Amino acid sequence: MRSSILMMLLFFLGYIVCFGEMTNLNNSFVDEKTLQYFSDFKIKEQLKVVNKPVTNIIKTIHGDSYECVDFYKQPAFDHPSMKNHLFHYERLRISSLQNSETNNENFGYLWKNGIGCPTGTVPIKKVTKDEILRLNSFSEKYKPQGSWNFTYNQIDNQHHFAVSRIKRGKRKVYNGATMIANTYNPKVKFPQYSSTRMHIQFENGFIQAGYTVNPKLYSDNKSRTFVYTKVGENQCYNNMCTDGIITVRPDFPLGSVEEICVRGRKKRYVQRYGLLKDQASGTWWLDISGVQIGFWPEDMFQESSANNVEWGGEVYSAHMPSPQMGCGYFPVGRVRYDSIIYNITLVEENFEIDERVKNREVFSDNIHGYRVANDIYSDIPVKNIIYYGGPGNI
Numbered sequence: 001m002r003s004s005i006l007m008m009l010l011f012f013l014g015y016i017v018c019f020g021e022m023t024n025l026n027n028s029f030v031d032e033k034t035l036q037y038f039s040d041f042k043i044k045e046q047l048k049v050v051n052k053p054v055t056n057i058i059k060t061i062h063g064d065s066y067e068c069v070d071f072y073k074q075p076a077f078d079h080p081s082m083k084n085h086l087f088h089y090e091r092l093r094i095s096s097l098q099n100s101e102t103n104n105e106n107f108g109y110l111w112k113n114g115i116g117c118p119t120g121t122v123p124i125k126k127v128t129k130d131e132i133l134r135l136n137s138f139s140e141k142y143k144p145q146g147s148w149n150f151t152y153n154q155i156d157n158q159h160h161f162a163v164s165r166i167k168r169g170k171r172k173v174y175n176g177a178t179m180i181a182n183t184y185n186p187k188v189k190f191p192q193y194s195s196t197r198m199h200i201q202f203e204n205g206f207i208q209a210g211y212t213v214n215p216k217l218y219s220d221n222k223s224r225t226f227v228y229t230k231v232g233e234n235q236c237y238n239n240m241c242t243d244g245i246i247t248v249r250p251d252f253p254l255g256s257v258e259e260i261c262v263r264g265r266k267k268r269y270v271q272r273y274g275l276l277k278d279q280a281s282g283t284w285w286l287d288i289s290g291v292q293i294g295f296w297p298e299d300m301f302q303e304s305s306a307n308n309v310e311w312g313g314e315v316y317s318a319h320m321p322s323p324q325m326g327c328g329y330f331p332v333g334r335v336r337y338d339s340i341i342y343n344i345t346l347v348e349e350n351f352e353i354d355e356r357v358k359n360r361e362v363f364s365d366n367i368h369g370y371r372v373a374n375d376i377y378s379d380i381p382v383k384n385i386i387y388y389g390g391p392g393n394i
Contacts, residue, residue: 163312326389
């Protein structure tokens with residue numbers, strides 16, 4: 001009797017271990033269990049949220065298809081916090097933190113039609129059933145996070161960071177940050193990713209903006225713009241779901257392919273990113289190339305201001321040798337040879353702009369794969385530099 005009970009216990013423990021290993025495997029394809037878990041009904045409901053009625057479908061110069069969706073029918077307008085809100089897309093502009101010059105850049109050059117979507121609509125990447133399944137298969141370990149989570153909780157060794165971040169200590173709040181980053185094309189394997197981003201933390205939520213190589217999200221290995229929003233337990237890439245950003249530009253496609261640098265060459269391809277809170281309305285805005293791309297209403301987050309900010313690289317290894325970050329080499333302190341973030345700024349609680357941001361530290365969780373260094377006193381035109389990156393393989 002005892003032996004039979006012991007055998008049953010051993011069998012049960014073996015099942016638990018085996019099941020745990022199976023759940024740790026990363027999906028490189030949509031398997032039968034995923035199909036069973038996400039019923040056709042749930043998939044159809046999610047497709048209804050993402051694939052709104054469209055006026056037409058247009059293509060970027062790189063061949064990506066986007067649907068032109070009525071401004072008010074974006075997925076984020078289905079969020080509960082958006083009830084009883086009225087927005088007019090032509091009047092939605094940040095009223096503070098403006099440069100003396102208004103950037104009227106047109107992004108029509110990104111589209112085959114030379115224009116983008118019609119006025120009153122915004123481009124949203126068309127999502128298929130398989131892509132919905134792939135998005136649903138993202139485990140918590142796969143999703144982006146801040147380096148503070150790794151440092152103080154040690155929850156996951158599949159994420160690696162090389163960042164410059166605000167020092168912990170006296171509690172402060174922040175109302176925005178900006179950066180300029182040169183764009184590289186780090187090598188990754190499915191389902192890994194490698195991102196260069198700015199991360200703004202709101203206690204239990206955050207926003208990231210930058211560029212990423214993410215074959216599981218974009219189905220290729222190109223460097224693309226991205227925005228990531230975490231609101232409580234809900235998370236969203238770009239404007240693909242109810243917890244995502246509300247975009248206002250008819251001609252800027254989130255997820256667009258970026259021009260990339262070649263290490264050692266004089267010509268650099270850079271992009272400017274800003275996450276800025278409007279002092280008058282409390283709305284948070286995404287700024288790319290000095291142009292306001294989209295926003296998050298103030299009551300989207302439980303906290304109206306950020307409590308932490310960081311700039312730098314984040315990779316996800318997916319239980320494989322970790323991918324490259326940035327240019328794929330350790331920084332050597334030379335702009336032409338390094339992946340860099342520069343001209344960073346921080347918007348203080350009183351909405352004054354700090355251009356030196358001295359109260360920060362560098363952090364890399366593994367210097368054998370990735371490294372980072374600050375140069376606070378570098379000056380115009382490339383000032384306040386963060387050198388970061390590495391070959392990974394850890």
